[in-house]
Amino acid sequence: MHIRKLRLLTPGPTPLYPPAVRAMAGADIHHRTEDFRELYKQVLADLQYFMGTSNDVMLFTSSGTGAMESAVSNLFSPGDKVVVAVAGKFGERWEQITRAFGLDVQVLEAPYGESVTPERVAEALAAAPGIQGVFVQATESSTGVSHDVKSMAKAVGKTDAIFVVDAITGLGTSQLDIDGWGLDVVIGGSQKAAMIPPGLAFLSLSAKAWARIEPRRPTYYYFDLLKHKKGGEKGESPWTPATSLILGLAESMKYVRELGRDNLIENAQLLAKATREAAVALDLELFAKGIPAGAVTSIRAPEGVSSNDIVKQYKTRFGAIIANGQGSMKGEIFRFAHLGYFDFADLFGVIAELEIILRSLGRKVEFGSGVSKVQEVYAEASKL
Amino acid sequence: MHIRKLRLLTPGPTPLYPPAVRAMAGADIHHRTEDFRELYKQVLADLQYFMGTSNDVMLFTSSGTGAMESAVSNLFSPGDKVVVAVAGKFGERWEQITRAFGLDVQVLEAPYGESVTPERVAEALAAAPGIQGVFVQATESSTGVSHDVKSMAKAVGKTDAIFVVDAITGLGTSQLDIDGWGLDVVIGGSQKAAMIPPGLAFLSLSAKAWARIEPRRPTYYYFDLLKHKKGGEKGESPWTPATSLILGLAESMKYVRELGRDNLIENAQLLAKATREAAVALDLELFAKGIPAGAVTSIRAPEGVSSNDIVKQYKTRFGAIIANGQGSMKGEIFRFAHLGYFDFADLFGVIAELEIILRSLGRKVEFGSGVSKVQEVYAEASKL
Numbered sequence: 001m002h003i004r005k006l007r008l009l010t011p012g013p014t015p016l017y018p019p020a021v022r023a024m025a026g027a028d029i030h031h032r033t034e035d036f037r038e039l040y041k042q043v044l045a046d047l048q049y050f051m052g053t054s055n056d057v058m059l060f061t062s063s064g065t066g067a068m069e070s071a072v073s074n075l076f077s078p079g080d081k082v083v084v085a086v087a088g089k090f091g092e093r094w095e096q097i098t099r100a101f102g103l104d105v106q107v108l109e110a111p112y113g114e115s116v117t118p119e120r121v122a123e124a125l126a127a128a129p130g131i132q133g134v135f136v137q138a139t140e141s142s143t144g145v146s147h148d149v150k151s152m153a154k155a156v157g158k159t160d161a162i163f164v165v166d167a168i169t170g171l172g173t174s175q176l177d178i179d180g181w182g183l184d185v186v187i188g189g190s191q192k193a194a195m196i197p198p199g200l201a202f203l204s205l206s207a208k209a210w211a212r213i214e215p216r217r218p219t220y221y222y223f224d225l226l227k228h229k230k231g232g233e234k235g236e237s238p239w240t241p242a243t244s245l246i247l248g249l250a251e252s253m254k255y256v257r258e259l260g261r262d263n264l265i266e267n268a269q270l271l272a273k274a275t276r277e278a279a280v281a282l283d284l285e286l287f288a289k290g291i292p293a294g295a296v297t298s299i300r301a302p303e304g305v306s307s308n309d310i311v312k313q314y315k316t317r318f319g320a321i322i323a324n325g326q327g328s329m330k331g332e333i334f335r336f337a338h339l340g341y342f343d344f345a346d347l348f349g350v351i352a353e354l355e356i357i358l359r360s361l362g363r364k365v366e367f368g369s370g371v372s373k374v375q376e377v378y379a380e381a382s383k384l
Numbered sequence: 385m386h387i388r389k390l391r392l393l394t395p396g397p398t399p400l401y402p403p404a405v406r407a408m409a410g411a412d413i414h415h416r417t418e419d420f421r422e423l424y425k426q427v428l429a430d431l432q433y434f435m436g437t438s439n440d441v442m443l444f445t446s447s448g449t450g451a452m453e454s455a456v457s458n459l460f461s462p463g464d465k466v467v468v469a470v471a472g473k474f475g476e477r478w479e480q481i482t483r484a485f486g487l488d489v490q491v492l493e494a495p496y497g498e499s500v501t502p503e504r505v506a507e508a509l510a511a512a513p514g515i516q517g518v519f520v521q522a523t524e525s526s527t528g529v530s531h532d533v534k535s536m537a538k539a540v541g542k543t544d545a546i547f548v549v550d551a552i553t554g555l556g557t558s559q560l561d562i563d564g565w566g567l568d569v570v571i572g573g574s575q576k577a578a579m580i581p582p583g584l585a586f587l588s589l590s591a592k593a594w595a596r597i598e599p600r601r602p603t604y605y606y607f608d609l610l611k612h613k614k615g616g617e618k619g620e621s622p623w624t625p626a627t628s629l630i631l632g633l634a635e636s637m638k639y640v641r642e643l644g645r646d647n648l649i650e651n652a653q654l655l656a657k658a659t660r661e662a663a664v665a666l667d668l669e670l671f672a673k674g675i676p677a678g679a680v681t682s683i684r685a686p687e688g689v690s691s692n693d694i695v696k697q698y699k700t701r702f703g704a705i706i707a708n709g710q711g712s713m714k715g716e717i718f719r720f721a722h723l724g725y726f727d728f729a730d731l732f733g734v735i736a737e738l739e740i741i742l743r744s745l746g747r748k749v750e751f752g753s754g755v756s757k758v759q760e761v762y763a764e765a766s767k768l
C-alpha cells in the first residue's frame with residue numbers, strides 16, 4: 001500500500017481554503033462585541049462582492065436549504081401561484097419546500113441532464129396570470145446543467161412575480177448579473193465556491209422582493225429576513241451566529257477579493273471545459289444536454305460499467321472522494337466538481353486517475369489522452 | 385501594559401474545549417459517506433447521554449432559536465392555546481416565537497430575577513381547559529434564575545399539553561430527569577455546556593410529543609423533526625450539516641462521557657455556589673430571588689456603580705469578556721458563567737479581578753475576602 005492522501009473533491013462540501021480553516025479555531029470571540037460587529041459587517045460586504053450585487057445580503061446559520069425556505073416563508077402565502085423549474089434533485093427541493101408551505105405549485109419539468117428553457121417559463125407566466133413567483137436553480141449540480149437565468153429574468157421581470165434563484169453552486173462558477181438582470185432573490189451557501197465548511201447560508205433581496213415582506217406571515221421566525229437585514233446593518237445577527245464559520249468566511253472572502261470574482265468564475269469555467277474535453281477524448285458521454293455548468297461536470301459511466309465502481313476506485317486507489325449520481329442517477333453518472341478551491345493540479349491528477357480506473361474496468365485507454373486535453377486548455381488559457 | 389490573555393467567560397459562547405477546536409479543522413469530510421454516518425450516529429447517542437434521556441434526539445445546523453422554533457412549528461397549529469412562562473429575555477423569545485406562529489398565547493410573567501412558580505402553571509392549566517402546550521426555560525440565563533421544571537412537569541403531565549423546556553443553558557448545569565419527570569421537548573445548543581462554538585442545536589422528543597407530529601403543518605421544512613429523526617436513524621442529516629462543528633461536538637462529547645454527566649453538572653453547581661458566596665462576602669447583592677441557576681450567576685452592581693464599568697474593566701484590565709445584563713438589565717447587573725468548560729482556576733482569577741475592579745471603582749474591599757470563599761467551597765468539595 002502506498003500513501004493515498006485524502007482529497008475531498010465533491011461539489012459540496014468542497015476543498016477548504018487552509019487559512020480559513022485556521023481562522024475557524026479563533027472562535028473564542030463573542031458575537032455581541034464591537035470586534036465581532038465589525039467582522040460581521042465586513043463579511044456581509046464581502047458577500048455582496050462575491051455575489052456581485054448591491055442588494056441587501058442576509059446571512060443565516062443554516063445550510064442552503066434554510067435560506068431557500070426563508071424565500072418561500074417570508075415572501076409567499078399559502079395558495080400563492082408559483083412556477084417551479086425542476087431539472088434535478090435541487091429543483092425537486094424547490095418543489096418540496098413550496099408545497100410544504102402550501103403554495104399553489106406549477107412544475108415545469110425537464111428530464112435529468114436537460115434544462116428548463118426560458119421559453120417555457122415565459123409561456124407559463126403568459127398562460128396563467130397572477131403568478132407570484134418563479135423558482136429555479138442557476139446551476140443544477142445534481143446533473144451538471146445550467147439554467148439560462150438571464151433570459152428567464154427578462155420574462156419574469158415583465159410580471160409581478162418574484163424571481164427566486166438558487167445559486168448555491170452557481171455563485172463563483174458562472175456569471176450572474178444579479179442587479180443588471182433583475183434576480184430578485186439569489187441564494188448561496190458556505191460549503192461551495194466560498195471555500196469553507198457547511199453551516200452558513202446567505203441570500204440577496206431586491207427592492208421588488210422587499211416590497212413583499214409585509215404583511216408578516218405566521219410561517220417564520222428563525223429565518224426572518226427583515227430581522228436579519230436590520231441586525232446586519234448594526235453588525236449583529238438576531239440569534240447567536242456560527243462564529244467559527246464566520247471567522248473562516250472572512251478569511252476566504254479576503255482570498256476571493258484578492259483573486260477577483262471574475263477570475264474565480266473563470267477558474268471554474270476553465271476546469272469544467274478541460275474536464276469536458278478530457279471526457280470526450282476518453283470516449284465518455286457528457287450527461288448535460290443543456291448548457292453545461294461551471295460548478296460540476298457530470299459524465300455517464302461507460303456501457304457495462306457502474307459509476308459506483310468508478311467512485312469506489314477513486315477512493316480505494318487514490319483516497320479521493322468524488323460524487324456519484326444522486327437518486328435514480330446513482331450508478332449511472334459520476335461528477336467532477338470545479339467550484340471554489342480547485343486548481344489545474346487537482347484536475348491533472350483526477351483525469352490521470354480516471355484513465356487508470358477506466359483501464360482497470362476493462363476499457364481501452366491510452367494513458368495521457370485525457371490529461372493532455374486538460375494541459376491544452378491550460379496552455380491556451382495561459383497563452384503558452 | 386502587561387500581558388492580558390483573551391478569556392471568553394460569557395454564558396454562550398462559552399470557553400471552547402481545545403481538542404474539539406482542533407477536531408473542527410478536519411472538516412474535509414463528506415456528509416454522505418459511511419465514515420460520517422458512523423460519526424453522526426455516535427454524536428446523536430452522545431447527545432442522549434449528555435441530556436440523560438432515551439428519547440429521540442434530533443440535531444439541527446442552527447442556533448438554539450432554530451430548535452425552539454421547530455417545537456412550535458412542528459407540534460402546534462395557529463390558534464392553539466398555550467401557556468408561556470416568561471421570567472427574562474429567553475422567556476420573551478418563547479413568547480415571540482409562539483406569537484409569530486399564530487398561537488393563542490397566555491403569558492405567566494415574573495419580574496426579572498424571579499421565577500414563575502409551578503403553582504401558577506398548574507392554576508393556568510386548571511383555569512383554561514384545552515391548553516395544548518406549556519413553554520418554559522429550565523434556566524433563564526438572562527437573570528440567572530432556574531425554574532422548578534420537575535413540579536411543572538407534574539402539573540402538565542396530568543393534561544394533554546406538551547411540556548416544552550428550553551434547556552439551552554440548563555443542560556449540563558442542572559439535574560433534569562427528562563424521562564423520569566416527563567419533559568416532552570428539551571432543547572440544547574452547542575455553544576453552552578457542550579463546549580464548542582455556536583451553530584448546532586438539538587432537542588429530544590417524548591412519545592407524547594411525537595403523537596402531535598401529524599397532521600403535517602404548512603409551517604416548516606428545514607426544521608422538519610420527523611425528517612431529522614428518520615435521517616438520524618441512518619446517520620444522515622436531511623440537509624448538509626455543519627460538518628466542522630459535528631467533528632468538534634464528537635470530541636467534546638467524548639470528554640463529557642469521560643468526566644461523567646453528573647460531575648459536569650456538579651462542576652457548574654459548585655462554581656455557582658462559590659460565586660454566590662464570594663459575592664455575598666464582597667457585600668454584593670445576588671440578582672436571582674428564585675432558585676439560582678448553575679449556569680450563570682447574576683450580581684447587581686453596587687449602588688452608584690454601573691455594571692457597564694465593571695464589564696469594561698474586566699476587558700481592559702484583564703482581557704476577560706464577561707456578560708452585562710441584557711435589555712433593561714444592562715448597566716444594572718453583571719453575570720458570571722459556569723456552564724461547560726469552566727474550572728476553579730478560572731473562578732479564582734475572576735473573583736480576584738472583581739475585588740480589584742470594585743476597589744478601583746471606590747468600594748472598600750479587603751483583597752482575598754471573595755477568593756477565600758471560593759477556596760473554601762473548593763476545599764469542602766475536595767474534602768480537604
